[in-house]
Amino acid sequence: MALCQNYQLALLAMLHENLQNGDNIERPRLRVPRQFNPRTVMDNLTDEEIRLRYRLGRTAITELYEKIKHYMEPKTKRSHAIPGISKLLATLHFLASGSFQTTISACSGFSQPTFSQTLKHVLDGICSLTPELLHYDMSPANLAKIKNDFYTIAEMPNVIGAIDCTHIGLIPPAEKERYYYNRKGFHSINVQVVCDASSKILDVVAKYPGSTHDSFIFRNSHLHQRLQAGEAGNGWLLGDSGYAVKPWLITPLLNPLTAAEDNFNSSHKATRCIIERTFGILKSRFRCLDKTGGFLIYKPEKVCQIIFSCCILHNYALLHKEHIEVASDLSPQIDDIIDHNRENNVEGVLIRRQLISNYFQW
Template identity: 45%
Template sequence: MAELAFFEDVARQRIRRERIFREHTDLLANGDEWLISRFRLSRAVLLELCAVLGPALARNTRRNNAVPVPLQVLTTLGFLATGTFQRELADRSGISQPTLSRVMPDVLGGIVSLTHLYIKFPYTVVEQANKKAQFAAMSGFPNVIGAIDCTHVAIRAPSMNENAFVNRKHFHSINVQVICDADMLLVNVVARWPGSTHDSFILRQSSVGRRLEAGAVRDGWILGDSGYPLKQWLLTPFANPQSAEERQYNISHTQTRSVVERTIGLFKGRWRCLDRTGGMLLYRPEKVCQMIRACAVLHNMAQLQNVPLPPGAEAACVRPDPDPQPQAFQPNGAAVRQRLAVMRRL
């Protein structure tokens, strides 16, 4: 009779299965080389990041098995660094896939909230002087405060406005605007436009573009490729150079602007979830944009602390591939470019 009652209880689901908690792994106990290879940041930087995000990520719960803040942060960074499926990363960390899916948005949001501390466009005279000195030391091109380009992050075809996300290379993506300095620090990142959006439109609609157009920078230039319009504050190459001075200007311009191509390569090499060689991101566009912004903050954190890339993580330098659109220009921008072309130091 007892056995019969037992099986009846099982059939009626009266016996509650005992929850089994896996032991949480102390990932920070490992050395720098191991941590950088998996999370792209050194132990010191990871500890600082966990301390900053801790108050927002600590769970108010009486349970003894809440996911520790370092485990939340490092598992999320593991995804950004590799683009590996969530289930595999969760298994490595000793948590479940649903748990990782639940904590990731909070970690990403916390990192993005640090944007104002790590990504700053040089609007002040002092900031601009520093950027100009960096570029001049690198290539000799004067008065440069940044180099601009866009890059595509591949995504799964979204359920809404699917056609808007198909770029000119015929895959679905987010078109991301990047402006960097000579040290490959990101000074502006715009991640909110679908892949079909033209680079120049993104700049025109961005806060940096609007402020520069309004005269926020009086004596400094951004360098862009031929897909951007020539302006007094945005210098592009000569489409058809007619003189030795113009050809030399184009050579100097290309050499200087190439830093943004290397920066994008480093950015995607460090955070492989953004690189198409790792496949597309299988998330809604809004979440992908959040991931891109978080990666931008983390990129600058790594650069400022001189954290190296692990062997094999380098991405190929992004080749210049301007959007095929006739170049527009402002007369005063053309005058600035022509005057610069005849300067002997170029």
């Protein structure tokens, strides 16, 4: 009997020690249900709220989704996979507001890693629309229309586009920080844009760091090659004094001496200002592109894709008559540097002189 009692006491002591140490004791695991935040939908928003939040109307968003939904449809059969439309709306909200990923995650029900993947897929889808929405058609019929629209502004003939560059702020890679530092004292991508008289974007170059000069970007662009090859016929772009005069790029006179030259400069300025307005509309619609929306925190390649996607969406919005006023609180545009040592093309100078003589001798 005593032996049995001693055995029982020893067994109880062993069990107590194991309970204290947690050794070899399997405890049942409690399953914690996954939390799924409510995702953004349009059903409970008014048309005004949708435009304010996403910068596009209900119909435009729906049609956009149909065009690119195969980039966003869930790859999993799980019941809680994120719907493609929610991915699109979250991305549009980010582009429109300039909020960082954590803010987007909080308001849209996405985790930060999930939104990073979402952003990639949606941007890929938007960029796939480039041939449809951002293509510089230099057919004679289209160029004739562009020229006519520009002429109605201030009677400047044969204009096929207005060209300029704008800076989009970003957090630069540490090892190349100095290349992104622009002359206004912040880090950026220097983006070249050409627009028509209705602010439609015809051509974009978004790949050069902020220290790059506008004229360098243009000289090394595919558009420069097209113009040099004669695709524009007798048409020309209007550029500021930071560019050299070419047969297909007309700039203002630095020191007008006659009334005709003053008339030319006034018409040039009034016509070319459409590119400044285009930048204002673009940055007002997509605050991620303006410093007031915060600097973009992605790698330069991703920032360039964001910029290009916004330009495509800008044209898409114009196509759907989604107008927006230029915001009053945008960061000021960086003034262009006048390069007094630039090499003006002799033929370009002669064409400008003939233009002044034929059209501005009032």
